[in-house]
Amino acid sequence: MSGFNLLAATRVIESAMPFVLYRLMAYLGIAVGFLFSALSGAGLLIAFASLSAKPAAFAGFGAAVGCAGFAFALHTLKNFFFFDVEAGQLALLAALADGVKLPEGKAQIAFAKTAATSRFNATEFFEIKRMLGNALTEMPEHYLPCLSKPASPVLKRMSIRLAGLIAGSASQAMLALHFQREQDNPWRSAQSALLMQAAGFPQLLRYRLYALIFEYGGFAVFYALMLYPVDAAAASLPVDVGLWRTAFALLFAWALKAAFLTPIATSALVTVYLQCYAERQADSPDLSQALATHSCAYKKIVDRAG
Numbered sequence: 001m002s003g004f005n006l007l008a009a010t011r012v013i014e015s016a017m018p019f020v021l022y023r024l025m026a027y028l029g030i031a032v033g034f035l036f037s038a039l040s041g042a043g044l045l046i047a048f049a050s051l052s053a054k055p056a057a058f059a060g061f062g063a064a065v066g067c068a069g070f071a072f073a074l075h076t077l078k079n080f081f082f083f084d085v086e087a088g089q090l091a092l093l094a095a096l097a098d099g100v101k102l103p104e105g106k107a108q109i110a111f112a113k114t115a116a117t118s119r120f121n122a123t124e125f126f127e128i129k130r131m132l133g134n135a136l137t138e139m140p141e142h143y144l145p146c147l148s149k150p151a152s153p154v155l156k157r158m159s160i161r162l163a164g165l166i167a168g169s170a171s172q173a174m175l176a177l178h179f180q181r182e183q184d185n186p187w188r189s190a191q192s193a194l195l196m197q198a199a200g201f202p203q204l205l206r207y208r209l210y211a212l213i214f215e216y217g218g219f220a221v222f223y224a225l226m227l228y229p230v231d232a233a234a235a236s237l238p239v240d241v242g243l244w245r246t247a248f249a250l251l252f253a254w255a256l257k258a259a260f261l262t263p264i265a266t267s268a269l270v271t272v273y274l275q276c277y278a279e280r281q282a283d284s285p286d287l288s289q290a291l292a293t294h295s296c297a298y299k300k301i302v303d304r305a306g
Contacts, residue, residue, distance in 0.1 A: 004207040006214055009268035016092045016263070018108040023085045024259035030081070031255040033070055035248060041066020063244060079122035086172060087125050088112030089263055093270045094179030119178055120186060128190050132171035134297035135194050137164035142294045143201035163205065170197075170208045173269040177277055187304040194298055195284065196277055198291050207272055211265035218261040222253035 013020060045062025074081060092102060092112050103111050120128075140163035174197065178189035197204055226249040234241045234248075241248075292299045 009264045012267045013263050022109050026085050027255040027258045031251045037066035037070035038063040083122035087116035090176040091115035094176050097274050129171050133168040135295050137168040138295040173266045176270040191305045215261045215265050219257040222256045226252045
């Protein structure tokens with residue numbers, strides 16, 4: 001298995017730049033949606049409280065209600081908002097790994113959407129992603145030998161939980177395997193991906209940790225850069241936004257991370273996963289049985305795989 005290479009992943013993403021810009025527009029749209037929801041909520045509460053001594057005191061609560069309403073709508077409609085940008089990106093990465101020359105411009109976006117819908121439906125995509133995340137979260141306790149060393153039970157539990165969070169965050173990249181498999185059952189692809197992960201868990205977990213450090217290191221830089229325009233915009237408002245300046249800076253930094261850094265990190269992981277999958281031996285029945293014993297989520301995936 002070759003090593004994790006962010007530089008090579010960046011070159012891969014350059015080939016998919018039209019789709020990256022599509023992701024940028026999508027995530028910036030979500031960030032702007034939160035911004036306007038917060039401003040609308042604050043404005044409405046100020047208007048309703050206009051007869052009080054300090055109507056602006058209700059602005060923060062109104063902004064929170066507006067953001068909560070938008071977040072609920074976004075969660076409810078996540079299949080519509082996120083399927084194309086997430087599954088489409090994986091489809092492009094799998095195509096590039098196969099040596100496919102991608103179309104240019106808008107044709108690339110259409111190509112990604114078509115490839116994604118040909119392999120998944122939106123509901124199934126997010127259900128498998130959630131189940132993969134649950135199964136990965138359960139792995140560290142059984143497949144990470146170093147976690148048996150801490151003498152303190154509290155430290156051991158904290159280490160297992162942290163490793164589980166890191167492992168679980170790799171679920172999306174693992175879905176790329178289905179784009180390279182000939183069979184049509186994505187649950188069976190998910191099962192094979194988990195067996196691959198269990199067989200090389202310590203090394204693959206380390207690669208995921210590198211990816212997270214890259215993503216959130218860049219996120220911190222984006223946050224620092226976004227504080228300046230957010231402060232300039234906040235200064236023009238009639239009320240003191242307080243901690244909301246931090247929230248808005250974090251929100252737009254997240255949009256930039258999701259548009260640019262996440263695809264690079266995912267590309268690096270997908271390259272490793274695809275090579276690991278190509279080099280693997282046949283799926284081990286013994287490993288599958290052991291994993292089913294340790295993981296309820298894996299057992300459910302096996303049942304759905306048929």
